[in-house]
Amino acid sequence: MAKTSAKSRTAYVCTECGADHSKWQGQCADCGAWNSLSEIVLESAAAVSAPAARRSGWAGKAEAPKITALKDVRHSEEARVSTGIGEFDRVLGGGLVEGAVVLVGGDPGIGKSTLLLQALARMSASLPALYVTGEESLAQVAGRAVRLDLPLDNLQALAETGIENILHHASVAKPKLIVADSVQTLWTESLTAAPGSVSQVRESAARLVRYAKETGTAVFLVGHVTKEGGIAGPRVLEHMVDAVLYFEGESGSRFRVLRAFKNRFGAVNELGVFAMGEKGLKEVPNPSAIFLSGSAQQPGSCVMVTREGTRPLLVEVQALVDSSPLSNPRRVAVGLEQNRLAMLLAVLHRHGGVVVGDQDVFVNVVGGIRVQETAADLPVLLAVLSSLRDRPLAEKTIAFGEVGLSGEIRPVPNGEERLREAATHGFKRAIVPKGNAPKSGTFKGLEVVAVERLSQALEAAAE
Structure with a gap:
């Protein structure tokens, strides 16, 4: 009996609302956006069935999930770690939570990378940290850190865009904090789509989220902003992460505003105010x-x-x-x-x-x-x-x-x-x-x- 090869299937995902469609069409039937459908490659049913069965507990010795009364579930207050920047802590809800995934968006040049590099350098004194850059070379990152007078003794960096290589290095170095700059440059070998496409961005982010939850590593994802003002890529990214922060500021102004639009560990619409100077972003203690x-x-x-x-x-x-x-x-x-x-x-x-x-x-x-x-x-x-x-x-x-x-x-x-x-x-x-x-x-x-x-x-x- 001849073997039948499992063929991969394609689907089309709306970049505005994340809805799936079986075929391409000019308008998304869910949100009404025009020309927003992008092709993604799905795994074959044969490739999915075995892992899905193992995860569900119906194969092997894994225990199947069971219904539990919420009053019997053990829970504790999330332990928070300060970023060393008071306004950043305020927007995060009091500090960074273990295993949290935070998406930071903003216009080009607004200061996203500067803010995260400053926070990473300060937190690296007490936590192992890894800065993953996909848009700049290590020399550029190091040059910015030196220009900002940041401590570099405990800060590690990696210039890589392949998600498999990033997760491999992370499993070896075991950092407790990772910054991925930016999520649009990441790609995975399991998909044939070009880097930056909807399928690559979604799958790469999903693997980082899974790694963060399994290991308790906090992850910051830097996202580009489209001309309409939203974070580029499928809207599903905002549902996958724990917090969505937008960095805003008027052109020509030295002041920047960091605003939380989603936060599972704190208040939404929280505001942090910064001033851009020669040594990076500084907190504004009296924003009024x-x-x-x-x-x-x-x-x-x-x-x-x-x-x-x-x-x-x-x-x-x-x-x-x-x-x-x-x-x-x-x-x-x-x-x-x-x-x-x-x-x-x-x-x-x-x-x-x-x-x-x-x-x-x-x-x-x-x-x-x-x-x-x-x-x-x-x-x-x-x-x-x-x-x-x-x-x-x-x-x-x-x-x-x-x-x-x-x-x-x-x-x-x-x-x-x-x-x-x-x-x-x-x-x-x-x-x-x-x-x-x-x-x-x-x-x-x-x-x-x-x-x-x-x-x-x-x-x-x-x-």
Whole structure:
């Protein structure tokens, strides 16, 4: 009887949502993205059946998994290791957890490799660490480390892109921390696709994740960012890892913001602020100071207290209102949701009696911060009114609060903590929702004006 050779099968994976399709088509049926399907090679059924049977416990002597009551499962608090960089620890949730896999994304040149090399050099004093580079030579990595004055005694590096060779060297050296820079350069011999393709990126990342969980090694994966702002490669990468961090910053600015979008071991939307200097990235101990202009209050400016993760931040909201030469005036929002700006302007007209329908309205959050909470509603409207009347708000005034469609000012979470942050930075007056007024005691030097309606807030701002 002649032997039948097992043929490999192909499938097509959407790079936007990770959905599998049996044949190529122009549009993904799951997420609707166009031209996002990429071919991958699947293992044959014969090659998969035996390993799958062994893993499931139905072959050999392996014990099959069984259902267990959660109350009987032993668990303990994750032991965390400090990276030596306080802002990095904050975003990670208090430090690095054993066996965690962290995906770090950001624009080219933003400082991803610099930050990870600094953290790796500091942690290598107490933990064996390995820096795997697929984009640079070892001489380039060493040159950067010397330029940043980093300790190199215990830091090991490997210039390799083959995942089998990387895992072999790791099994010999037994590091407790690995940085792979970058995941798009990794490839495996088991697939015939080109390095950087969807199948290569996904399989290489999956093997590193499996190695991290089996050995307790913490792994950092560096990911490129596409022109749309997402991490390049299949979206399934974000589901495989324990944490997804984005490194952001405006071009020409020395400040960088590290933001957590997913974290199984800490809070999401946590924020870390860094400043790029000659010796690499340095922590910014008081980030509120860099997001304020430091000059006297100007028309069209209002300071608000936003909350990023567990940290209150003072940021400046600027608005510019000008006569529009267009039949359809523009509404432009940077750092805020544009549709919410249009809604707020309608509320300002209906319940505040202020007409801006024939005006261009531009709103910007200073410092490149993206404010996603509703506490920015009231500061935005006060900044728009200040610009329209060309009259600044009173000196050292802050505001926060959600504006409802019926013109009511709704409270926001952690009101007293926001007021405490404002008082710490020397602000004298705060326009806040009545539900956020301090219930016990006052803040030294801070006058709190509690309002219930938008009309009351506009009158308080005009005083």
